[in-house]
Amino acid sequence: xxxxxxxAAGMAAAIQLAQADVPTVVLxxxxxxxxxxxxxxxxxxxVPVELGAEFIxxxxxxxxxxxxxxxxxxTEVEGQSWCVEGGNLTKCDLxxxxxxxxxxxxxSLPDGSFLAYLDRKFPNSSHDPKLEQAKRRAIQYVSGFNxxxxxxxxxHWLSAGIRAEQKRQGHRAFRSGNGYADLVNWFQxxxxxxxxxxxxxxxxxxxxxxxxCVKLTARGKNGPSSFRASQVLITLPISLLKTSRTSGSVExxxxxxxxxxxxxxxxxxxxxxxxxxxxxxxxxxxxxxxASESKKKTLSDMSFLFSENETFPTWWTRMPHxxxxxxxxxPFRAAEFLSHxxxxxMTSRALxxxxxxxxxxxxxxxxxxxxxxxxDWQADPxxxxxxxYGKVGADGAQEELARPIENTLFFAGEATDTSGNNGTVHGxxxxxxxxxAQIIKxxx
Numbered sequence: 136x137x138x139x140x141x142x143a144a145g146m147a148a149a150i151q152l153a154q155a156d157v158p159t160v161v162l163x164x165x166x167x168x169x170x171x172x173x174x175x176x177x178x179x180x181x182v183p184v185e186l187g188a189e190f191i192x193x194x195x196x197x198x199x200x201x202x203x204x205x206x207x208x209x210t211e212v213e214g215q216s217w218c219v220e221g222g223n224l225t226k227c228d229l230x231x232x233x234x235x236x237x238x239x240x241x242x243s244l245p246d247g248s249f250l251a252y253l254d255r256k257f258p259n260s261s262h263d264p265k266l267e268q269a270k271r272r273a274i275q276y277v278s279g280f281n282x283x284x285x286x287x288x289x290x291h292w293l294s295a296g297i298r299a300e301q302k303r304q305g306h307r308a309f310r311s312g313n314g315y316a317d318l319v320n321w322f323q324x325x326x327x328x329x330x331x332x333x334x335x336x337x338x339x340x341x342x343x344x345x346x347x348c349v350k351l352t353a354r355g356k357n358g359p360s361s362f363r364a365s366q367v368l369i370t371l372p373i374s375l376l377k378t379s380r381t382s383g384s385v386e387x388x389x390x391x392x393x394x395x396x397x398x399x400x401x402x403x404x405x406x407x408x409x410x411x412x413x414x415x416x417x418x419x420x421x422x423x424x425x426a427s428e429s430k431k432k433t434l435s436d437m438s439f440l441f442s443e444n445e446t447f448p449t450w451w452t453r454m455p456h457x458x459x460x461x462x463x464x465x466p467f468r469a470a471e472f473l474s475h476x477x478x479x480x481m482t483s484r485a486l487x488x489x490x491x492x493x494x495x496x497x498x499x500x501x502x503x504x505x506x507x508x509x510x511d512w513q514a515d516p517x518x519x520x521x522x523x524y525g526k527v528g529a530d531g532a533q534e535e536l537a538r539p540i541e542n543t544l545f546f547a548g549e550a551t552d553t554s555g556n557n558g559t560v561h562g563x564x565x566x567x568x569x570x571x572a573q574i575i576k577x578x579x
Contacts, residue, residue: 136574137162137351137362139339139385140370142170143560144547146322147197147567148368148574153329155575161331162353162362164338164517168323171372171518172560173510174316177413180458183314184411186510188560189462190310193303195561197568201321208312214438214454217424219492220268224424226432227441232269233276242294246527249277249285249293271443278467279449281558282405283524285467292525292557299555310453315560338517342367343388346541366577368545368570370563373536374404374519384519392540398532402550404520405558406470406513410447410485413506414459417452422493440492445469447488463488470521474513482507522558523550533557537569542577545570 136152138145141163152159167173173187190212191198202209218227240252247255253273259266277285277293300306311317326333337355344350344367351362369376375384376391377399390396419434426432434440440450447463463485465473473481486504490497512518525532537551547570549556549563556562 136160136366136368137349137364138368138370139342139351140170140548141165141168141333141335142370142548143172143318143322143563144549144551144567144570145170145368145370146319146326147564148370148547148571149331149567150322150325150329151568151571152574153326153331155571155578157575157578159331160362160364161333162337162339162351163333163335166335168326168333169315169319170563171512171522172315172319174314174319175508176313177458177460177506177508179413179505180460182453182456182458182460183310183316184460184508185314186409186508187512188315190308192559192561193300193305193307195303195556195559197561197564198318202311202317205317205321205324207317209309210312210455212308212310212438212454214452215434215436216439216441217434217437219440219442219444224422224434224493226424226426227439232265233272236269236273237276237293237297240290240294240297242291244290246289246291246530248527249283249288249290250274252290272441275441275443275448279464281524282407282466282470282521284403287403287526288524289527289529292529295555296557297555303561318560339385341386341388342369342544344540344543346543349543366543366545366574368547368574370547370567370570372404372518372520372548373399373402373523373550375517394535395540398529398535401526401529401532402523402536403526405522405524406467406474407521408465408470408473408481408509408511408513409462410465410481411460411462411508412482412485412489412504413508414461414500414503415505416503417457417459418495418500418503419452419461419493422495434493442492444488444492446472446484450489450492461489470513474511476511478507478509481509524558537566539573539577545574 136157136159138161141161171187175184177184216227274285337353339353341352349367422434423431438454442448447465449464486500533553539545547566551566552562
């Protein structure tokens, strides 16, 4: 058995296959496992800096069980949320209205884009400014949290995601003590104990297949290579499976069936740039905002900062931990603007954004800045984006993508999750478990 990709889905599948005594080899294009989980450690603060996935959303057993079995320290995200509106820094009070907009989506009606839904459901003929503000925030949520184009993402797909989030209390967010490295290390220990072979720096270019027989051609640091197996599990991001040829994509010979290509066209890869800045001090502790009509309060306990800035609209700290690190989130159009640019340019724009939002001079921020961490997933040839979302009419696309081809080609990865958890680490792990079960069933 060959697995293409050593991300969360590939690792989860490899463990289950090995436990079922299925000989397994994993081919990974990068020089590390984890895929879009990518944790670094800040050398000064000694804390994790996530370049990919960061938060544990709710109580997904796919993540909690491994972390608890390895005695990882898990901390819930705490703190205050602040908003910048019209240049004013205030405590956020729009979330309940935004939630009501999102929760009123009805997937029993014909599908449509999120923007079309807003226009139909909330026309706002009276020009209520608070409703307009809530609509803008809802659009920002969809383009930010889902990394999605609000004009393309389908209401049916969003509704499924909201239901899945409610089941696992996804409104609560957590971090593991060493970041997602704790989960990757657990995968690594399991893989080592089960003697699964992982061949790093091996990028698969072509998968030539017929029923019960697959040949993979790959390239690596030692030149071209080939592999043969009776079955292959493909856990690559959908961006690498789409038909357009790019440096990291995989060609299938013969091509994937028309129904697979059609469902891939119904899914899209979201775009995000994130940057983490380390300063000498938590300079925002000295900044005050309007906490109520009569009270001002410092940002000492700030967890999230939301704005309508066009480059980095969302920021968060490490609350309840108090290291002088702050992360900026640039989704959708902002990511398109920043992607493929130099890290120094992204850092400069991040400092300009913080200066604008918090009223601190750029020169002062530059004097405080000690380090910047960024990874451009759109420019990463083995990712070409952040995570998937479903476009209008995507109903059933995940199920179709997850369906094996002639018990020979199998598929996993967050985009193939059928429970509404696309775009999440636990969704990727669940898809690996599902694919492993499909493969084992064919061997019984």
